[in-house]
Amino acid sequence: MQPINTIKATLVLLCSMLLASRLEAVTWGTAFTYQGMLSESSLPASGLYEFNFLLFETETGGFIPIASTQSTNLVKNGVFTAALDLGNSFNDGNARWLEILVRTNGSANWVTLTPRQRLTPVPAAMYSSIAGSATSVAANAITAVGIANSNITAVKIAGGQVVKSLNGLTDGVTLSAGTNVTLVADGNGLRISATPGTVVTNAGWGLAGNTGTGPANFLGTTDGQPLELRVNNLRALRLENNGANGAPNLIAGGPFNQVGPGVIGATIAGGGASNFMGAHTNRIYENFGTISGGADNTIEKGSYESTISGGYYHAIQAGAYESTIGGGYRNIIQTNAPDSTIAGGVGNIIGVGAYRSSILGGFENTNSAPEATIGGGYRNLIQPGANDGVIAGGAYNLVSGQNGTVGGGQNNVAWSGATVPGGDSNLATGRGSFAAGTKAQALHLGSFVWADARQDTFSSTASYQFLVRAGGGVGINLAAPQADLSVAGSMNIDQANINGSTKTNLLTFGSFSGEGIGSARVGDVNRFGLDFYTAYAKRISITQAGNVGIGTTAPQTALDVNGETRTKVLTITGGADVAEPFEMSDPAIPAGSVVIIDELHPGRLALSEEPYDTRVAGVVSGANGVQPGLTLRQEGALEGTQKVALSGRVYVLADASMGTIRPGDLLSTSPTPGHAMKAVDPSRRQGAILGKAMTRLDEGKGYVLVLVTLQ
Numbered sequence: 020m021q022p023i024n025t026i027k028a029t030l031v032l033l034c035s036m037l038l039a040s041r042l043e044a045v046t047w048g049t050a051f052t053y054q055g056m057l058s059e060s061s062l063p064a065s066g067l068y069e070f071n072f073l074l075f076e077t078e079t080g081g082f083i084p085i086a087s088t089q090s091t092n093l094v095k096n097g098v099f100t101a102a103l104d105l106g107n108s109f110n111d112g113n114a115r116w117l118e119i120l121v122r123t124n125g126s127a128n129w130v131t132l133t134p135r136q137r138l139t140p141v142p143a144a145m146y147s148s149i150a151g152s153a154t155s156v157a158a159n160a161i162t163a164v165g166i167a168n169s170n171i172t173a174v175k176i177a178g179g180q181v182v183k184s185l186n187g188l189t190d191g192v193t194l195s196a197g198t199n200v201t202l203v204a205d206g207n208g209l210r211i212s213a214t215p216g217t218v219v220t221n222a223g224w225g226l227a228g229n230t231g232t233g234p235a236n237f238l239g240t241t242d243g244q245p246l247e248l249r250v251n252n253l254r255a256l257r258l259e260n261n262g263a264n265g266a267p268n269l270i271a272g273g274p275f276n277q278v279g280p281g282v283i284g285a286t287i288a289g290g291g292a293s294n295f296m297g298a299h300t301n302r303i304y305e306n307f308g309t310i311s312g313g314a315d316n317t318i319e320k321g322s323y324e325s326t327i328s329g330g331y332y333h334a335i336q337a338g339a340y341e342s343t344i345g346g347g348y349r350n351i352i353q354t355n356a357p358d359s360t361i362a363g364g365v366g367n368i369i370g371v372g373a374y375r376s377s378i379l380g381g382f383e384n385t386n387s388a389p390e391a392t393i394g395g396g397y398r399n400l401i402q403p404g405a406n407d408g409v410i411a412g413g414a415y416n417l418v419s420g421q422n423g424t425v426g427g428g429q430n431n432v433a434w435s436g437a438t439v440p441g442g443d444s445n446l447a448t449g450r451g452s453f454a455a456g457t458k459a460q461a462l463h464l465g466s467f468v469w470a471d472a473r474q475d476t477f478s479s480t481a482s483y484q485f486l487v488r489a490g491g492g493v494g495i496n497l498a499a500p501q502a503d504l505s506v507a508g509s510m511n512i513d514q515a516n517i518n519g520s521t522k523t524n525l526l527t528f529g530s531f532s533g534e535g536i537g538s539a540r541v542g543d544v545n546r547f548g549l550d551f552y553t554a555y556a557k558r559i560s561i562t563q564a565g566n567v568g569i570g571t572t573a574p575q576t577a578l579d580v581n582g583e584t585r586t587k588v589l590t591i592t593g594g595a596d597v598a599e600p601f602e603m604s605d606p607a608i609p610a611g612s613v614v615i616i617d618e619l620h621p622g623r624l625a626l627s628e629e630p631y632d633t634r635v636a637g638v639v640s641g642a643n644g645v646q647p648g649l650t651l652r653q654e655g656a657l658e659g660t661q662k663v664a665l666s667g668r669v670y671v672l673a674d675a676s677m678g679t680i681r682p683g684d685l686l687s688t689s690p691t692p693g694h695a696m697k698a699v700d701p702s703r704r705q706g707a708i709l710g711k712a713m714t715r716l717d718e719g720k721g722y723v724l725v726l727v728t729l730q
Contacts, residue, residue, distance in 0.1 A: 050104040055136075056097045057121065063097025071120035071129060074105050078116050078135055091124060114138075127368070308335075313346070325352075330363070342369075347380070359386075364395065370403065381412070391418070396427070408433075413441065423447075437461065443472075449482065456488075516540035525552065544573045594648030596667030596727065598640045600659030611642030611672045611722060612693035613709060614663060624663060630677075630696065632688040633706035635729065637663040638695075643670035643722050664727050671695050671709070673716050673723040680716040680723055694720065706730070 053072075057064040069091050073084035086105040093099070109115060116135040122128060248256040287310045308318045313329040321337040330346040338355040347363035356373045364380035370387030378384050381395035388405040396412035408418035413427035420435030428441035431454075437447035440455050447454040452461035452468075459470035460478035467485045470477035477488045487493055492500030496507035512526055520543030525535035533555035539546050550572070551559040560568040568574030570581030604617050604625040615634040617625040624636050640647045640662045647662050673680055674689050678697040687707045689696035697712075698704045710727040 049106050050102060052100060053103050053117075054098070054100045055119075057094050057099055058097055064094045065096060066094060067124040068092060068094050068099070069122050069124055069126075070099075070101055072101070072103055072105070073118040073120070074108055075116045075118055075135060076113065078137065084118070316344075333361075339369075350378075367393075372403070376401075384410075388418075399425075405435075445470075449479070452479070459488075513538065513540055519543065520545070520550070591648040594640075594646040596640055596645070596647050596664035596669045597649045597651065598637075598647035598662040598664045599651045599657070601636075601661060601663050602659050603661050606660065608639055608661065608693070609642075609672075610639045611670050612639045613637075613671060613688055613695050614639060614693075615688065626693045627688040628690070628692045630688055630690050631698065631700065631703040631707040635688050635707055635709055637665045637727060637729065638669045638671045638709070638725065640664045640669055642672070645670055665729065666727050668713065668724060668726055670722045671725045672720065673712075674720050675716045675718045676720075679718065680712050682711075682713055682715060684712045686710055686712055686723070686725055691720070695723065695725065 057068065069089065071089050072087060074086040075081045075084055086108040088103055088105060090101045090103070092101050115138045117138060118135045119132045120129040121132060122130060246258045308323060309326040310316050310318065311326070311328045313327065313331055313333070315332045316327040316330065317334045318325050318327060319335065319337045319339075322335045322339045322342065324341045325335045325339060326343045327333050327335060328343070328345045330344065330348055330350070332349045333344045333347075333351070335342050335344060335352045336354045336356075338357065339352045339359060340357045342352045342357060342359045343361070344350050344352060345360070345362040347361070347367070348365045350361040350364065350367045352359050352361060352369045353371045353373075355371055356369045356376065358375045359369045359373060360377045361367050361369060362377070362379045364378065364382060364384070366383035367378040367381065368383075368385045368387075369376050369378060370385060373387050373389055373391065375390045376386045376388065376392065378386050378393045379395050381393065381399070382397045384393045384396065384399045386393050386401045387403045388401045388408055390406055391401045391408040392410070393399050393401060394409075394411040396410065396416070397414035399410040399413065399416045401408045401410060401418045404421070405418045405423055406421045408420070408422065409424045410416050410418055411424075411426045413425065413431070414429040416425040416427075416429065416439075417432045418425055419432065420437070422436045423433035424438045425431045425433050426438075426440040428439070428443055428445070430444045431439040431442065432446045432448075433439045434448045434450070436450040437452045437454075439445045439447050439453075442455050442459070443457045445454040445456065445459045447461040449461055449463040449466050451464060452466045454461040454468050456468075456470040456477075457472040458474075458476040459468040460476050461468040463479045463484065464482040466479035466482060468477060468479050469486070470488045471490050473488070473490070477486065479486055489503075492502055493504045494500035494507070495505070497505055518525070518537055518539055519541045520537075520539035525537035527535040533552060535552040537550050537552065538548065539550065545560050545562055547563040549561040550557045557572055558569070560572045560574065562568070562574060566574035566577055566579060568579045568581070571579055601614075602620075602623045603614070604620055604623050608614065608626050613627040614624040614636050615627045615632050616636050617623040618634070627635065645668065647664065648667065650662055652658065671686070672694045673686070674691040674694040674696050676691075676696075677689060678699050680686070680697050685698040685704060686695040686709045687698040687704060688709065695709055698708060708728070708730045710725045710729070713724040713726055714722075716723050
């Protein structure tokens, strides 16, 4: 609201501002109409404004108003009209001034307009003033409340006059001129003596009950006036009567304490100045409240059973019943915030409707949500609707949704179900999200974001993310990480066994380029193996048994390459010959046997049986522990059951009965089935040579290492 800096007011009509002493006249009542001009920023104001009218006996100064009232009025083109009822505040005919406070409807801050406005009389009020000099008074018209304190003293009462029920005296007590009135205290109670030694009967004020009140056993009054205990003529304890059905109000002491009309069962324990339960800026307290001490504390109408323990300038407003302000300075529990608590601090506010909420301390914290808590700190805010929210402390933190939590730090924000444990300028808006560090933003459902103290924000991009920005690296089980992530120990990928040979649940590289390492845990031919991906496709697979496949996911051998292989050097250490698999006419041909081309079955081989057979094809590999070093085959086209050495070294069955075999001898087929012999006939060797012998066989049959060189 812009500054409200001027007010011009005109008293339009005053009705019964003074108590009319012409008792037979028509009763005017105590309400009157007040009209004024209101400007805002030097322009006529317009709109809905709240006014607080405080009545004072002086133009300036004065700590306590003698009456007050509030109203909400529509201001149009600067003009407003308010109906005021300040009660019987004009009975003595003395001048009065209005102090006016104003604010826009719903604003928390009042603006005090200066100077105070003097109220001047209108005809009805002037008549009331004149009527005070009337000489005709009706019977029984003057009562105790119509006589000002100390106005009628003993010297003003003429001798021989009858005093009726004056300060506990019963009807019929006559005081004669020169009579001395003394108090007598004896076993019969406290009584009045008209002359020394002479007791006036039926005028006692005793412990056995006052005269005319029955057998009640009490010490008190029978005229409806408060009972005070004074020390050095200063009130120490005051008991107020509230009728037959009302509990008494107890005011334990301290200056300027007050319990207003209609208040029952209230307690002001004392301390400080200007404690009110009742008529203070038209805030009326009712029922069983307590102000233990402090200064300028207020409990308003309808806030029954509430407590202000002490402090300064506190207020528990209407409907905030059973609420508590423990102390501090300028704390407020606003309307409809029952069962709420402000333990202390300065300028803390529990807002409208924030029932069962708490502020434990701090400075200018505001809690506007039900069942929410601010532990302390500086200017923290829980917004309306953020039920069950918590701010533990810190400064300028905000909870704006249900169950949101900020643990501390500064400038942090948590929405519904989100958490910011502390740090600086963190934002958690996704339900169940978590943001910590500096400028971390958990913007999505269930996201977790931690950011280091850099200048830019670090934000989630999707639900259920766990994000960490740490310029010094993340270390697991170590204190000095050497990379963005360093692990002192093991890592486990896909422990839940959910990868079904897909492109998910992998250890991946890069961004959307498809490199990764994974292991099929369910449903794949290479289950429990290891697969290497590029461009989202499997390139190398290692089976659980250890076979490696390149271009195949089901390698059948230690290395299974589906495609062309290119290498500079190939060293074979597991065998010594080059072989091909062949189908055999006889599946029982043993290793080391010499085989020939089977003319009856194209593509097959058969056991040799003739010497110098030009159909010789090679030796069955695998004899005497020497395996093929290289096997040539084409799946689906050239298949076979036995590997036949076509080149290289291999052991062959030999027969030396046709001649001793020495290293370097040419070998050919022999008449012994499947055996080689020394080729001694040069005319028959052409096309029938199996290879050269590399070991010796002097006689009989046995194995000879041969270098297969078919010719």
